[in-house]
Each structure stands twice: as C-alpha cells, then as structure tokens.
Amino acid sequence: MKKNDSAMMMDVDKRVRFDIERIREDFPILHTLVHGKPLVYLDNAATTQKPLHVIDADQRYYHSQNANIHRGVHYLSEVATFEYEKARGKVKNFVNAADNHEIIFVRGATEAINLVAHGYGRKFLAEGDEVIISAMEHHSNIVPWQMVCAEKKAVLRVIPMNDEGELLMDEYEKMLSPKTKFVSVVMVSNSLGTVNPVKDIIKSAHALGVPVLVDGAQAVSHMKIDVRDLDCDFFAFSGHKVFAPTGVGALYGKAEILDRMDPYQGGGDMIESVTFEKTTYNALPYKFEAGTGNIAGVVGLGVAIDYVRRVGFEEVEEYERELLAYGTTLLSAIDGVRLVGTAREKAGVLSFVMEHVHPHDIGTILDQEGIAIRTGHHCTQPVMKRFGIPATARASLAFYNTKEELDALGRGIAKVKEIFHA
Numbered sequence: 173m174k175k176n177d178s179a180m181m182m183d184v185d186k187r188v189r190f191d192i193e194r195i196r197e198d199f200p201i202l203h204t205l206v207h208g209k210p211l212v213y214l215d216n217a218a219t220t221q222k223p224l225h226v227i228d229a230d231q232r233y234y235h236s237q238n239a240n241i242h243r244g245v246h247y248l249s250e251v252a253t254f255e256y257e258k259a260r261g262k263v264k265n266f267v268n269a270a271d272n273h274e275i276i277f278v279r280g281a282t283e284a285i286n287l288v289a290h291g292y293g294r295k296f297l298a299e300g301d302e303v304i305i306s307a308m309e310h311h312s313n314i315v316p317w318q319m320v321c322a323e324k325k326a327v328l329r330v331i332p333m334n335d336e337g338e339l340l341m342d343e344y345e346k347m348l349s350p351k352t353k354f355v356s357v358v359m360v361s362n363s364l365g366t367v368n369p370v371k372d373i374i375k376s377a378h379a380l381g382v383p384v385l386v387d388g389a390q391a392v393s394h395m396k397i398d399v400r401d402l403d404c405d406f407f408a409f410s411g412h413k414v415f416a417p418t419g420v421g422a423l424y425g426k427a428e429i430l431d432r433m434d435p436y437q438g439g440g441d442m443i444e445s446v447t448f449e450k451t452t453y454n455a456l457p458y459k460f461e462a463g464t465g466n467i468a469g470v471v472g473l474g475v476a477i478d479y480v481r482r483v484g485f486e487e488v489e490e491y492e493r494e495l496l497a498y499g500t501t502l503l504s505a506i507d508g509v510r511l512v513g514t515a516r517e518k519a520g521v522l523s524f525v526m527e528h529v530h531p532h533d534i535g536t537i538l539d540q541e542g543i544a545i546r547t548g549h550h551c552t553q554p555v556m557k558r559f560g561i562p563a564t565a566r567a568s569l570a571f572y573n574t575k576e577e578l579d580a581l582g583r584g585i586a587k588v589k590e591i592f593h594a
C-alpha cells in the first residue's frame with residue numbers, strides 16, 4: 173500500500189468512528205423544536221446535554237439499584253455501593269490518577285474548590301502568605317480563596333492577561349516568592365476559551381514547593397486529562413459539563429496532600445469512630461464524603477465517561493478544532509462583530525460583542541431562531557472589567573455541534589443586525 177493510501181484509509185477510519193449524525197442520535201434533546209425551529213444548542217459551557225446512555229443509567233439506577241451505600245449488608249445496598257465505587261474507578265482512569273482513593277465525589281467544581289480552599293487553606297495558610305489565581309477565573313475559583321484569605325489575613329494575587337486573553341507568564345514568574353503558599357488556576361476559561369499553560373504554571377510553583385489546583389470545569393469535555401502528566405496537586409471538575417447529570421463532580425487530589433488536610437464537612441460516612449469527646453476520621457476518600465451523596469449522579473458520571481471515551485478524545489479534539497476555526501472565521505467576517513478572547517490556544521468558546529447591540533438582545537433574538545447561547549458576565553465579572561465591557565454573547569461548543577449550526581448562528585446574527593440596523 174502506498175503511503176497516501178494508508179493515510180486515506182486512516183481518514184476513512186476516523187470518519188467512521190466519528191460519525192456526527194450517529195452521535196447526534198444519542199442526544200434526544202438535540203431534536204427539540206424551539207419556537208418551531210430546530211434547536212441549535214450552543215450553551216455547552218453552561219452545561220452539556222446528556223446521551224441516552226446517561227439518561228437510561230439514571231432510570232436503571234432508580235428502577236432496580238437504589239439503596240444507600242457503604243452501610244447495608246443487604247443486596248441492593250451492595251449493588252449500589254458496587255456501582256458507586258465502579259464509577260470512582262472510571263473517574264480515576266478518566267483523569268489518569270494513581271489510585272481510586274484520590275478521587276472524591278462532590279457536587280461539582282464549585283464544591284471541589286471550596287473543599288480545597290477550606291480543607292487546605294484554613295489549615296496551612298497564615299498571615300502574610302500569598303495565594304495566586306489568574307485574571308480569568310470563574311467566580312468559584314475567586315470567592316472561596318477570598319474567604320479563606322480574609323480569615324487568615326493572607327493575600328490574593330492575580331496573574332494578569334493581555335488583550336487576547338492570554339496569561340502574562342512573566343508576571344506570574346515574578347509573582348512567585350517564598351510567600352506563595354498556593355496557586356489555583358483555570359485550565360480553560362469559560363468566558364474567553366483560552367487554554368492556559370497549566371503544566372508550566374505547575375512546574376514553576378513546584379520549584380518552590382507550592383501546591384497547585386487546576387479548575388478543569390471547562391477542560392474535561394474538550395481534551396484528554398492526565399493529572400499525573402500535569403503533576404497538579406488537585407483537579408476539580410463538574411459532571412454536568414462532561415455529559416453527566418448535574419449535582420455531581422469530582423475532586424482529584426494527591427493522596428499525600430489529602431491525607432494532611434482536614435475534612436471540609438463533618439457527618440456520616442466520613443468518620444472512623446465518634447464519641448462525645450473525640451472523633452477520628454475515615455480513610456481517603458471517605459474522609460471528604462460526608463453524608464449521602466448523589467449516588468445516581470455518580471453512576472451517571474461513570475456512564476458519561478464511558479461514552480466520551482468511546483467517542484475518543486483524539487477525534488473530539490480534532491473535530492472541535494475544525495469547528496472552532498470555522499466559527500472564528502465566520503464571526504470575524506461579520507461587520508460589527510468583535511470576538512472577545514483571541515488567544516492562540518483556545519477551546520470551545522466563541523465570546524463576542526456587537527456594536528450598538530446589548531448581548532442580552534442578541535441572545536433574545538437568537539432564541540427566536542431556536543439558537544441557545546449565553547449572554548452576561550458568565551460568572552467572570554473581572555474578565556468583563558478587564559475588557560471594559562458589561563457582558564458578552566457566548567456560543568460554546570461540544571462535539572455534537574456542526575458547521576451547519578454555526579451557519580445558523582451566522583444567519584441569526586445577520587437578523588440581529590437587521591433588527592437593530594447595526
């Protein structure tokens with residue numbers, strides 16, 4: 173076989189595996205009509221839609237597996253516990269952690285970050301210490317650190333960014349000092365789409381022995397995660413942003429750090445023994461899983477992970493790169509539209525503003541066309557302030573989106589211009 177032939181065969185092979193029409197069949201909601209028009213769902217950074225496999229798993233769980241976990245000796249409790257712990261193994265493989273007990277189930281990225289800010293920050297931060305975050309954090313990676321810093325009289329430092337929405341790494345390097353005690357940064361910005369060089373950020377922090385949390389909320393649906401390759405100390409994500417149910421997520425933490433941290437919440441399941449005088453805590457990961465969690469959600473998260481792994485991250489990344497390039501060209505070509513967030517490394521997000529039209533009006537008119545985007549500050553008010561705008565309109569992508577849907581977005585924006593004579 174000639175070289176070209178084998179390359180062609182590989183392409184055909186990929187096309188067969190990444191069959192967009194088949195994939196879209198797996199997501200029933202994508203066939204909804206909105207105001208009589210086919211739904212164009214471009215709000216994936218807010219939450220992703222769920223494949224039938226996840227919807228079915230939820231039904232199956234409540235239909236035939238439901239019981240509380242880790243407590244009963246009866247059959248259903250064993251089934252539920254087995255399914256729950258099986259999902260932990262899937263999350264471990266999904267992020268490539270070393271051990272199941274480094275995966276803690278939480279409500280989502282927000283709770284994961286709070287767990288670390290309170291569990292680590294409260295114990296190890298002292299007056300005058302510094303915590304570094306970046307200028308493009310979601311509020312959930314700002315506020316918990318502000319709360320802990322205020323309590324401990326520690327100082328929050330912020331890595332600035334340029335007009336493209338890229339972090340100024342030189343400034344970060346200058347900021348690092350013996351005072352730095354923690355770094356917490358977002359991997360993919362939800363309002364700009366920037367993919368940050370988290371591996372470099374981690375390496376520099378580690379040179380000073382400083383632990384790093386990566387907020388992976390927006391990364392997990394777009395790229396393969398390898399916490400051991402990144403060498404991050406913590407990695408936080410929400411299930412609902414990776415095709416799983418809401419109300420469930422995971423925190424990865426290196427065992428040696430989690431072991432040194434105090435639990436964030438007290439209650440059932442997280443103890444080894446309790447007397448009125450003294451409580452000793454359970455082993456990892458249970459020490460951090462107080463109370464009855466979202467068992468069905470955890471099972472669904474495991475199923476969602478199976479699903480994305482079957483689609484294949486190599487294929488997803490390649491397809492989405494094309495989609496993002498297509499959308500970027502399309503929006504850039506429209507007179508009066510300005511993209512916000514033009515970093516060289518981007519994933520999944522097209523944030524934009526239009527001359528003379530408020531983003532909320534863009535969103536409302538697009539909705540009439542069946543197009544779902546998000547408008548506002550996207551829980552990143554400091555990003556809006558940095559760019560001197562009150563809000564953006566944001567189209568955000570998942571692997572089930574198509575170029576035809578982006579064409580529909582283009583036509584919708586043309587309509588906005590027509591209505592506003594913009």
Ligand code: 7TS
Pocket residue numbers: 217218219279280281282283310312313358360361362363387389390410412546550551
């Ligand atoms: N971190 C990032 C980068 C996010 O984008 C979000 C949610 C969170 C943390 C919090 O995730 P949660 O599941 O705990 O709420 N971002 C968005 C968004 O862009 N639009 O709606 C929610």
